[in-house]
Amino acid sequence: MDSNLSESQPVLIADIGGTNIRLASARRGGGISDVAVRRCADFPDLANAVTAYLETLPAGTRPRRGAFAVACPVAGDEVRLTNLDWRFSIAGLRRELAFQQLDVINDFAAIALAVPHLGADGCRQVGGGAPVADAPVGIIGPGTGLGVTGLIRTDAGPVALETEGGHVTLPAMDGEEAKIIEVLRQRFGHVSAERALSGPGLVNLHQALDVIAGREPGTPTPDEITAGALADPGSAHGHTVETFCRLLGTVASDLALSLGARGGVYVAGGVVGKLGPAFDRSDFRARFADKGRFSGYLAAIPTFVVTDDMPALRGLAETFA
Secondary structure (H helix, E strand, O other): OOOOOOOOEEEEEEEOOEEEEEEEEEEEEOEEEEEEEEEEEHHOOOOHHHHHHHOOOOOOOOOEEEEEEEEEOOOOOEEEEEOOOOEHHHHHHHHOOOOOOOEEEHHHHHHHHHHOOOOOOOOOOOEEOOOOOOEEEEEEEEEOOOEEEEEEEEEEEEOOOOOOHHHHOOOOOOOOHHHHHHHHHHOOOOOOOHHOHHHHHHHHOOOOOOHHHHOOOOOOOOOOHHHHHHHHOOOHHHHHHHHHHHHHHHHHHHHHHHHOOOOOOEEEOOOHHHHHHHHHHEEEHHHHHOHHHHHHHOOOOOOOOOEEOOOHHHHHHHHHH
């Protein structure tokens, strides 16, 4: 921290996704306040979105520090959002906003940093298993894209991994899934997990299933698919969502095996949040543990749905305020 900055001063925290930007003010020991959610499409760039928020704060409370979580890799000064046409220089944005300090990390790294602070009211368990103390934790979240990260415990405290695991190759566990991947391969070339496990991925899945069934591909929105599935689980929308949950279970279990995430796997993101208890009744958990010789290993790992509505902001506040 800059030596000229007091820990009691507010920090502007922001979670910048492909669809929405969430902003708030945070103080050490004082929690999060002045939360605002804005559509990214309403602003030409990040600087305008942040400036508009700062202008709403009471006089004399403007932060001099910022901590931002962005839905893209952070490697150096130049940042380019993956699913949004925004890019910025960290140093340039700090000067434009008149901040003395600006930290920028990956959005799912911020969510990972929130996991130790969620508590029972910030998540719910799906299925069995129990966390192993101090073991790695996995976090996966379908939203506008697919966020993937891990949390490793060290003597110096928890360390969040900044990964692009949402772009691993999507696997198939049965014949229908193999057909889905082939349809998507003809369209996209490489079929990453994000192509199916995200808001746009729900639409991709629905259209691929239409092709396989010999139907003209429809153009529903992600919200229409989830609403249709909740209203009629036996409908085409219901089939899409159940396929989504199975595929998510497979990718989440791959993450658990790769990290040795015996501390648990947490599912975040807006898509699963919209499904509510229907997600708990899906085949997600059964597919998560369906790994042949390692099924017992995975059955012992608990899975949780993050129900906190602003986990990235919470992670930023806990880390940078």
